[in-house]
Amino acid sequence: MGAGQMAEVMASAGWRTTAREDAGFAAIVREHQSMVYSIAWNFFRNRALAEEIAQDVFLALFRNLGGIESPGHLEAWLRRTASNRCIDAWRKKGHKEEIPMEGLPEPSGGMKMGDPILRETLRKMVASLPEQQRMVMVLKYTEDMDPDEIAGMLGMPVRTVWSHLRRGVGMLREKLGRVMES
Amino acid sequence: MDRFEQELKDALKREPAPEWFADAVMARVSAERQRKQKPVWSGWARMRWVAASVVVVAVVGGVRFEQQRQERFRGEQAKQELMAAFQVTGMKLREVEERVLPVIHRGEE
Numbered sequence: 001m002g003a004g005q006m007a008e009v010m011a012s013a014g015w016r017t018t019a020r021e022d023a024g025f026a027a028i029v030r031e032h033q034s035m036v037y038s039i040a041w042n043f044f045r046n047r048a049l050a051e052e053i054a055q056d057v058f059l060a061l062f063r064n065l066g067g068i069e070s071p072g073h074l075e076a077w078l079r080r081t082a083s084n085r086c087i088d089a090w091r092k093k094g095h096k097e098e099i100p101m102e103g104l105p106e107p108s109g110g111m112k113m114g115d116p117i118l119r120e121t122l123r124k125m126v127a128s129l130p131e132q133q134r135m136v137m138v139l140k141y142t143e144d145m146d147p148d149e150i151a152g153m154l155g156m157p158v159r160t161v162w163s164h165l166r167r168g169v170g171m172l173r174e175k176l177g178r179v180m181e182s
Numbered sequence: 183m184d185r186f187e188q189e190l191k192d193a194l195k196r197e198p199a200p201e202w203f204a205d206a207v208m209a210r211v212s213a214e215r216q217r218k219q220k221p222v223w224s225g226w227a228r229m230r231w232v233a234a235s236v237v238v239v240a241v242v243g244g245v246r247f248e249q250q251r252q253e254r255f256r257g258e259q260a261k262q263e264l265m266a267a268f269q270v271t272g273m274k275l276r277e278v279e280e281r282v283l284p285v286i287h288r289g290e291e
Contacts, residue, residue, distance in 0.1 A: 025211060029204045037199035051206075054199065058207045062214060119193040126194065141187075141194040173186055 019065055029058050032075065035143070036082045042138045043086040045127040053089060057082045079143060080153050083135050090131045121179060125172050132156070136164040 018024035036057050040050035060081055061068075068074050126137055135154065139145045145153070147161040154161075183191070 022208060022211075026204055026208050029207050033199040033203050033207075034196050037203065038196040041197055042194050047200075051200065051203065054203070055207050055210060059210050059214065062211050119189065122190060122193040126190075137190075138194060141191045142196060144191075169187065169190070172190065176186075 016065055016068070019068075025062060028061070028074070032078050033058075035075075036078055038142055039079065039082040039138055040086055042123070042126065042142050043090075043131075043134060045123060049089070053085050054082070057085060076153070079139075083139065083153060087131050087135055118176070118180075122172065122176065125175055126168075129168055129171075133164040133168050136161055137168050140165060 015024075019028055033054065037050055037054040040053040040057075041047065044050055044053075057078060061074075061078060064077075068077060126134060129137065132154070136150055139150045139153065140147075147158050147165065151158040151161045
């Protein structure tokens with residue numbers, strides 16, 4: 001079932017019934033797996049953890065299909081659940097688990113914008129931010145959400161979201177500037 | 183959005199999930215479905231089975247209790263009838279004795 005068929009599934013009156021069937025639910029998973037997986041991957045920078053959390057999110061969706069009202073609601077539900085599960089999992093691990101930086105080369109001087117190594121360095125820097133600030137950055141730059149939406153989703157004041165964004169970007173800019181100068 | 187933020191956006195852009203991801207999710211969904219289809223062990227179904235079992239045990243126990251009560255009653259009745267028969271027999275024997283003994287005594291004299 002492709003994206004077009006998936007849209008048909010969601011638009012039909014009995015979409016929830018169709019979604020409960022294997023083919024319908026598999027179409028929903030394929031449609032949204034990149035979004036859910038990317039939120040977890042950019043938050044943890046650990047593929048095993050990202051896969052586990054993303055699978056848990058879809059299993060939770062299957063259990064809660066009855067509460068989903070529309071395609072828009074489905075997407076927002078997945079995004080919110082993925083974000084909250086990432087933060088919860090991070091807190092549960094008590095910050096003790098080291099996040100492996102898979103295949104990350106050491107940053108060196110002479111990097112320019114657009115350099116793949118520089119991008120990987122940026123990802124590493126984002127992964128080192130405090131969990132709430134990191135999730136705000138992921139939702140802003142991966143999901144292209146505006147601060148109002150992020151505030152509503154994470155249940156925090158809009159000014160806190162703005163503050164996380166300003167400080168986060170400022171800190172990354174400063175750190176990266178030092179790396180590029182070295 | 184300045185150049186740095188664009189760089190950040192490119193660095194954090196969405197990535198495709200592993201190819202097997204949807205299959206792994208569907209395997210877990212299938213396991214969940216099978217777990218839900220075990221009626222004896224699932225919430226309400228288990229409660230219904232327990233309630234039905236209690237009713238059956240109560241009915242069977244009640245019927246058995248009533249049967250035993252009736253048997254005891256019949257036994258008591260038979261015992262009383264037997265005792266009454268013994269009493270009647272005893273009385274008749276005493277009557278016969280009272281009639282026969284004077285005749286025997288007169289014969290001896």
